[in-house]
Amino acid sequence: MNTAFFDFFDRLAANMNREWFNAHKDIYRQNVYEPFYELTSRCLQLARAEIDPAIPADPRQAMFRIYRDTRFSADKSPYKLWMGAVVSRGGRKNSRWPELYFQFGHERNFIAGGLYRPDKEILARIRTAIATDPARIDRINNNGRLRRFFPGGLLGERNKRLPSKEWMQIARHQPFILNKQFYTYKEILRSEILQIDDLARWIVDHFHAMQPWNDFLTELI
Numbered sequence: 001m002n003t004a005f006f007d008f009f010d011r012l013a014a015n016m017n018r019e020w021f022n023a024h025k026d027i028y029r030q031n032v033y034e035p036f037y038e039l040t041s042r043c044l045q046l047a048r049a050e051i052d053p054a055i056p057a058d059p060r061q062a063m064f065r066i067y068r069d070t071r072f073s074a075d076k077s078p079y080k081l082w083m084g085a086v087v088s089r090g091g092r093k094n095s096r097w098p099e100l101y102f103q104f105g106h107e108r109n110f111i112a113g114g115l116y117r118p119d120k121e122i123l124a125r126i127r128t129a130i131a132t133d134p135a136r137i138d139r140i141n142n143n144g145r146l147r148r149f150f151p152g153g154l155l156g157e158r159n160k161r162l163p164s165k166e167w168m169q170i171a172r173h174q175p176f177i178l179n180k181q182f183y184t185y186k187e188i189l190r191s192e193i194l195q196i197d198d199l200a201r202w203i204v205d206h207f208h209a210m211q212p213w214n215d216f217l218t219e220l221i
Contacts, residue, residue, distance in 0.1 A: 001039065001104065001199050004031040006190055009081050009106035016077050028066075036083040036104075037063065042200035047087050047100075047207055051214075054089045061091035081106035087207060095119050096221060098214035100207040109190055111203060113210045114154065114183035115217060125220040127167055127177050134174035140212045141176075146184070149209035156181030182217075184210060 008031050012021065021028070040059040048055050056062065062085045070076045082105025089097040100113040118126065130137055140146070141153045158178040162168055171177050186206075196202050207214075 001035060001193055001196075003194065005035055005104070006106070008032050012079060013081055013106050016079065018078055021079060032066075032083060036085070039200055039203075040085040043085070043087055043102075043203050046200060046204040050204065051207055051211075052089065055087060056089075056091050059085070062086050064092055082108070087203075096122055098210070098217045100203070100210070102203050104193060108187060109193060110185060110187045111206050112183055112185040113150075113207065114156075114181075114213060116181055116183050118180075118182070122217075122221065123180060126179075126182065126217070127162070127164075129216070129220055130174060130177045131167055131170050134170055134177070136216070137174065137176045140216060143212050145209045146212065149206050150184035150186050152185060154179075154213065155183055155185055182213070184213075 008024070008028060011024075015021075037059050040062050044055060044057055044059060044062060048057060064080075064084045064086075066080050066083065068075075068078060068080055070078065082103050084101060084103035086092045086094055086099050086101050088094045088099030090099070095115075095117050096119060098113070098115060100111070101116070102111045103109065115122070115126075137154070147153060154176065156179040158175065159180055160178075162171065162178065167177050176182075193199065
């Protein structure tokens with residue numbers, strides 16, 4: 001990852017139209033798509049070797065397109081101002097397996113992991129497991145390595161109420177049972193990214209830090 005990657009997105013932000021993008025498509029391929037493809041490929045290789053061999057090896061299953069789907073959006077901008085990819089068994093369409101997501105571009109640069117959009121079945125299993133052992137999620141959340149890599153710990157939007165009275169009673173002392181998302185998140189400055197010698201290694205090290213939470217989720221699945 002170098003300055004040319006970010007420079008393209010800065011210029012795209014000032015020229016958000018198809019004519020400009022098409023005229024600079026070769027630069028996009030050379031400075032953005034190909035470097036990000038190589039980064040994603042190495043992340044997948046490391047994660048498959050060190051964490052989960054069932055993770056797909058093809059970067060195209062992990063990377064999100066730069067083209068925006070504007071059909072149901074008030075924002076009709078044709079392009080995203082970032083590149084993003086998911087490392088997980090389910091690839092970019094994942095809603096079931098623990099995942100790591102990284103996004104780099106014009107403004108927000110961040111790395112996140114866990115389950116951002118668990119389906120109803122998995123969400124029910126997570127809440128049942130929390131009800132069975134409420135202290136376990138605290139042990140996971142307070143894990144030293146997790147907190148070193150993700151100082152904010154486990155995050156996620158919460159419901160105000162749950163359908164089970166038992167779960168609502170548990171929520172009084174274990175509010176994580178109210179979560180409908182379970183993820184970690186950390187922003188990183190562009191200047192910091194440019195100083196990392198091995199960005200793929202840095203990304204996968206964050207995946208390792210999430211292992212207690214990932215193990216918990218994988219057990220349920």
